[in-house]
Amino acid sequence: MATLIIWISACAVLLCGVHGQHKCPPGWSVFNRRCFKIVTSSSTFHKAQMACANENAHLASVHSAAENDFIQGLVRNAGLSSQGAWIGGSDDGSEGTWYWIDGSAFDFSDWTIGQPDNYHTEDCLMLTPDGNLRWNDLRCDDLRPFICSKKSPYWDKLHMTDVSCAP
Ligand SMILES: [Ca+2]
Ligand SMILES: [Ca+2]
Secondary structure (H helix, E strand, O other): OHHHHHHHHHHHHHHHHHHHOOOOOOOOEEEOOEEEEEEEEEEOHHHHHHHHHOOOOEEOOOOOHHHHHHHHHHHHHOOOOOOOEEEEEEOOOOOOOOEEOOOOOOOOOOEOOOOOOOOOOOOEEEEOOOOOOOEEEEOOOOOEEEEEEEEOOOHHHHHHHHHHHOO
């Protein structure tokens, strides 16, 4: 019995701790139940996507103005406003048909003025260093910092344990 109580207590501490602060792995920032990370070294779009995949993530998709503000903040806080950053949009399958590489719906966009223009064939999506970090299509082999995103691995556990974490 004592063992059981200790075990339950340990689980509560662990999961409530997750509830309180650790909704994303170390080095990732939580927003809207997803985890985001900016990688400051520059990479091509496809190598960036592979680097994200190595952490069970994708180049980031963006679904609202609030999320867009959030990832723009990640770029600014990293001091990368003059470089911009890849996010996970592409139109490499059909020119002008944009999709998110993580398979989610392309239901929000924030193109900067005159973009996307497919200038000399541009099929990959970046936050462009235009001062506002709005969106531009760019050649996929350009080298840029990038932003990965993934679902928070803890939310399913939280839904099971919300009651035990209530005050
Ligand atoms: Ca294009
Ligand atoms: Ca462009």
